[in-house]
Amino acid sequence: MNSQETVQALMDSVQRGDFDRAKTLLSDDFRFKGLVRKPISGKTWLRLSASLKMAFSGLNYHFKMDSADGNVVNTTSQMSGNNRGAFDLTGLHMGVISATHKNFSTAMENNQITVRNEKVSSWVVEPTEGGGLMGILGQLGVEPTSL
Numbered sequence: 001m002n003s004q005e006t007v008q009a010l011m012d013s014v015q016r017g018d019f020d021r022a023k024t025l026l027s028d029d030f031r032f033k034g035l036v037r038k039p040i041s042g043k044t045w046l047r048l049s050a051s052l053k054m055a056f057s058g059l060n061y062h063f064k065m066d067s068a069d070g071n072v073v074n075t076t077s078q079m080s081g082n083n084r085g086a087f088d089l090t091g092l093h094m095g096v097i098s099a100t101h102k103n104f105s106t107a108m109e110n111n112q113i114t115v116r117n118e119k120v121s122s123w124v125v126e127p128t129e130g131g132g133l134m135g136i137l138g139q140l141g142v143e144p145t146s147l
Contacts, residue, residue, distance in 0.1 A: 034125030056081030
């Protein structure tokens with residue numbers, strides 16, 4: 001697979017909730033940057049992604065491929081869904097947030113994803129007001145305490 005195919009396969013797996021497949025597409029040293037102050041590991045990112053899938057019905061990442069330059073893929077994403085279940089953020093030391101039954105739609109975010117040896121090794125989200133986890137929590141009316 002080329003870099004774009006690898007990234008698309010990863011996002012397709014996450015969107016479907018196939019986290020076993022997603023795990024095979026991450027390098028052992030994968031880091032996700034931009035969610036909270038410190039980068040998180042692949043294990044934490046996959047747990048958070050699984051929690052998102054469980055907590056939000058109709059979860060959609062609105063993921064789009066923009067361009068690629070060798071092993072670096074530029075994409076956009078904009079998440080939306082409805083909070084119908086508990087949102088487990090224990091991996092981020094925030095506990096579990098009860099269902100609010102509210103809809104959310106985050107701001108569009110730019111991502112830079114690096115692929116090495118057909119595995120995603122880095123995912124960096126450009127800071128965007130109203131995007132990501134902070135955007136979701138704000139729309140749910142949840143005050144982030146330890147981010």
